[in-house]
Amino acid sequence: MKISTIVPAHVDTIPDQLEDGVLYVCEQYKTVVHKCCCGCGEEVVTPLSPAEWSLRKTGDAVSLKPSIGNWSYGCKSHYWITRNRVVWAGSMSPREIDFVKARDKADKKAYVETVNRQKSRQAWPIYMATKLWNALVVWWRSK
Ligand SMILES: [Zn+2]
Incomplete structure (x- = not known):
């Protein structure tokens, strides 16, 4: 089931068992991990660096940029995490996915x-x- 909100959890190490709807933020290793928001159970790792993802905090809420495109997973889900909300890009055609991929300099x-x-x-x-x-x-x- 697709989820629409995700809660950040600041951790020292990434736990073995991940929970749905939790965005694990590990500042020490500059990594953010979460379970794919579509509910497929895949783990999505987003390293934090200028060339990869950046995490923005607004009070308790977090935003990840750029978008998360799980092209290599069966679900091919694509969404943004903006202030703890999961914004779905909807199902994209392969051409649209290629476009996003090409544009995504990150x-x-x-x-x-x-x-x-x-x-x-x-x-x-x-x-x-x-x-x-x-x-x-x-x-x-x-x-
Ligand atoms: Zn998925």
């Missing part, structure tokens, strides 16, 4: 992957040229 992993892919693409001609040169040297010496 997705550090995707960013790192993109950078690495570009790096290997740039390295490819150099690699080929080196191989060709080595082959030429071997051929030259064999004469």
Whole structure:
């Protein structure tokens, strides 16, 4: 069952058993953990860092930015946590999900992957040229 409110709990370590509707905030490890708000039981880990999520406190209420998109889970749920409220994005089409994913610059992993892919693409001609040169040297010496 989808929940509409979530209560923050400040903890020193993340407990083994998580409860529905509780947002476990661990300042020491800069991590926030909660059970997916759709009720599927999956654990959602949101690390706190400038490139990942940020937690804002307004009195007793907390907000997490950016939104939580559980694309890798079966439920594919997408929601915002704003002042202890769970704001559902509704079911999005794969295209809309792609759009949100692309726009979400906070997705550090995707960013790192993109950078690495570009790096290997740039390295490819150099690699080929080196191989060709080595082959030429071997051929030259064999004469
Ligand atoms: Zn879920």
